[in-house]
Amino acid sequence: MARELFDQSLEARALLTQANDILGFSLTDIMFSGSEEDLRRTDVTQPAIFVHSVAQFVARPELRPVMTAGHSLGEFSALVAAGVLRFEDALLLVARRAQAMQAACEEQPGAMAAILGLDDATVERICQAITTAGDVVVAANYNCPGQLVISGSTEGVTKACEALKAAGAKRALPLPVGGAFHSPLMQSAAAALAEAIEKTTFGEARCPVYQNADAQPHSSAAEIKANLLRQLTAPVRWTQSVQHMAADGATEFVECGPGKVLQGLVKKIVPAATIG
Missing domain, CATH: 3.40.366.10 (Malonyl-Coenzyme A Acyl Carrier Protein, domain 2)
Incomplete structure (x- = not known):
C-alpha cells in the first residue's frame, strides 16, 4: 500500500x-x-x-x-x-x-448493509417505518443511483434487509464492519x-x-x-454531491486514494464525466 x-x-x-x-x-x-x-x-x-x-x-x-x-x-x-x-x-x-x-x-454495536436495485425513496420509507417501530436503521451512504447503504442496530438492519428484498431490491448485502457508521x-x-x-x-x-x-x-x-x-x-x-459538482461545471473528476471505487460511482452518477 x-x-x-x-x-x-x-x-x-x-x-x-x-x-x-x-x-x-x-x-x-x-x-x-x-x-x-x-x-x-x-x-x-x-x-x-x-x-x-x-x-x-x-x-x-x-x-x-x-x-x-x-x-x-x-x-x-x-x-x-x-x-x-x-x-x-x-x-x-x-x-x-x-x-x-x-x-x-463497542458501546453500541451495529451493522450496515448495501442495498442494490431500489430507489432511494423506497429505502428511506422502509427504514423510517422500522425506526418508528423501535429499531434504529437509516440511509447512510448514497453511493450512486440504485446503490444505497443502510446503517443501524443489528436487528434494525436485519429487518430492513428482509423488507427491502420483499420490496424489490435486487440484493441486500451485509457489510463486514463492526458498527453503524453514519447513523x-x-x-x-x-x-x-x-x-x-x-x-x-x-x-x-x-x-x-x-x-x-x-x-x-x-x-x-x-x-x-x-x-x-x-x-x-x-x-x-455522495450521489447528490457529484450531481451538484457536475451542475456547477465539473466535467473531469480525479480520484486520489488506494482504489478506484469512486471512479466507478462517478461514472454511474454522471455518465458523461471524464475520469482523469
Missing part, C-alpha cells in the same frame, strides 16, 4: 515519513508489509487510507482542483487538497476519529471528535468543498467544521 508512491515521488515520500513522526509509530511499515490483520486495526486503517490519498495528491503537482469532495473518511483528504487543513492537523483528527468510532462501536449510533463518537475539531485550526478553502452532510459547496471555515462534525451521524450524500 503506497509503496510505489514512496519509491517514485519525493513529495509522497516526505509526507509518508512525516506521518510516522506525527503518529509516533511506523505507519509505513504496516502499509508496505503489514498483514491484512494489521491493516484492519482501527488505529491503522483510517490513517493509512488518508495518508495514501494525500500522498497520491501531492505526487501529482499538476493537479489544481477547482472543487473537491471526499467520501466519508475521504472528506479529510479533500479538505487538505482545498487548503482548509494542514496535513498534520488532518492526520491527528483522522486518528482521533478512528478511536472515537471504535469506542462507539445516530455514532453520537458518542461525534461528541468525542467535537473537542478535537474545536482545538484545530481550519482555514478558508482555496476552492469549494462539497461536503457529505449536505452535498453543498462550502468555503467558510465555520461551515466546514460544523458539517465535518455532522458527518459521523449523518448520511454520506
Whole structure:
C-alpha cells in the first residue's frame, strides 16, 4: 500500500515519513508489509487510507482542483487538497476519529448493509417505518443511483434487509464492519471528535468543498467544521454531491486514494464525466 508512491515521488515520500513522526509509530511499515490483520486495526486503517490519498495528491503537482469532495473518511483528504487543513492537523483528527468510532462501536454495536436495485425513496420509507417501530436503521451512504447503504442496530438492519428484498431490491448485502457508521449510533463518537475539531485550526478553502452532510459547496471555515462534525451521524450524500459538482461545471473528476471505487460511482452518477 503506497509503496510505489514512496519509491517514485519525493513529495509522497516526505509526507509518508512525516506521518510516522506525527503518529509516533511506523505507519509505513504496516502499509508496505503489514498483514491484512494489521491493516484492519482501527488505529491503522483510517490513517493509512488518508495518508495514501494525500500522498497520491501531492505526487501529482499538476493537479489544481477547482472543487473537491471526499467520501466519508475521504472528506479529510479533500479538505487538505482545498487548503482548509494542514496535513498534520488532518492526520491527528483522522486518528482521533478512528478511536472515537471504535469506542462507539463497542458501546453500541451495529451493522450496515448495501442495498442494490431500489430507489432511494423506497429505502428511506422502509427504514423510517422500522425506526418508528423501535429499531434504529437509516440511509447512510448514497453511493450512486440504485446503490444505497443502510446503517443501524443489528436487528434494525436485519429487518430492513428482509423488507427491502420483499420490496424489490435486487440484493441486500451485509457489510463486514463492526458498527453503524453514519447513523445516530455514532453520537458518542461525534461528541468525542467535537473537542478535537474545536482545538484545530481550519482555514478558508482555496476552492469549494462539497461536503457529505449536505452535498453543498462550502468555503467558510465555520461551515466546514460544523458539517465535518455532522458527518459521523449523518448520511454520506455522495450521489447528490457529484450531481451538484457536475451542475456547477465539473466535467473531469480525479480520484486520489488506494482504489478506484469512486471512479466507478462517478461514472454511474454522471455518465458523461471524464475520469482523469
